[in-house]
Amino acid sequence: MGLLDLIKKDNSALRRDVETTGSALQRAREGDEGGLTGAATRLMERLLDTGIDGRGPLDSADKIAREALRKRGSTDEAIDEIVKDHTMLAATGGFLTSLGGFITMPIALPANLVEFYLLATRMVASIAKTRGYDINKPEIRSAILLTLVGADADDLLKKAGVVATGRLSNLAAQRLPGPILMVVNKAVAFRLLSTAGRGVLTRFGRGLPVAGGFVGAGLDTYLIRRIADAARHEFPEVKPA
Template sequence: MEQAQDAPADGGAIGNVANSWVMTLLSMGIDGKGPFDSAEEVVRDVARKHTDPQAQVDAIVRKHIALAGAEGFATSVGGFITLPVALPANVLAFYLLATRMTAAIATVRGYDLRQDKIRSAVLLALVGADADELLAKVGVVAPTGVLTGLAAKQLPHSALMVLNKAVGFRLLTTAGKKTFSRFGRNVPIVGGAIGGGLDAFLMHRIAESARTEFPPLAPQITSS
């Protein structure tokens, strides 16, 4: 796994694994599969209980933090994941939850998950500070944020595919080390078989990053 971080664009066998990993995060993490609800379904659920957008985001975050810390959740979704590489079940489940949570926050904030650049931005939120480095590999400098950089550059689909694969390489490297890397300046990211309580803590940190990377597209009227 160590070589995945700097693997070439085609990547050979590792490239296939990275592609499969990314496709799983996009298809299941964002669009849902089996008992794993899509990001939009999560948003519809919280919208029935909360009309205020900020309250909706808070509810989404609480839900995913609780799931991240729940014993047995990883095995409940494991049967719906097929990857050409063995990764700990809790790592797979954690990233699926983190992807869905980030996508749901983006949806509440007014972003269209059907757009490839938004889906790529969701993936980039999972790698934290490494996002700037990965964007630079496809010619994007984003001093004011991941989403701003993607929107300004208007990358073609082929470039977004390269970017997505780079995210896959980075996540596989992190998972393979079974340790912690840094997420942003002070935010650790999951990297192996760890306890549910710490998973919940790390999910909270990713949620804070997602709130920052996906600011509301338009002023929102909040309830008094």
């Protein structure tokens, strides 16, 4: 069962949030500038509130990290467990939302985008928590979102007027004001939207019934593993003072 299926089954309020965000994403894809602004704002809010803190049936990143540490003992093994679980969920979601081909693509892809980045945000936040970071700090939460965009993070920080030094987790030492962090967070959401669905091969593969499901699963698996590798790098273990 994918994350979206879990949402639809157990939490109607969160389901409406995902569906509304997906509708905004669809308007943005069709060139509605207002839709893009609304989609970016709503996506940013969902990633921070639901992806990190959890909501309804979705466990928080803090709980995921604590349970993984309890089960596995060591930090590295706990992170391996977190990445494995989220990779399986991403693959399942990618398969199910791409299974119908062109017929269901206009509805399924926006929903899958929200589902995927909720999973990715929770995974990165869980890794950060496992490594000893306070994921309630605004700077760390911004660093978590920046991890989703990979190599684009430095560019987004520069455009926001932030001097990036070393790993993204170093943002916590800069004590950036709230308005700057809000600009950074929204810039991440815009970047995610602007890069979503690019690639002719990706769109073509997902347009084929059944075969599209395997392409969707493979693509989401690749992307979430790449984000996991970035998270391992950006959040090194916090050393005791």
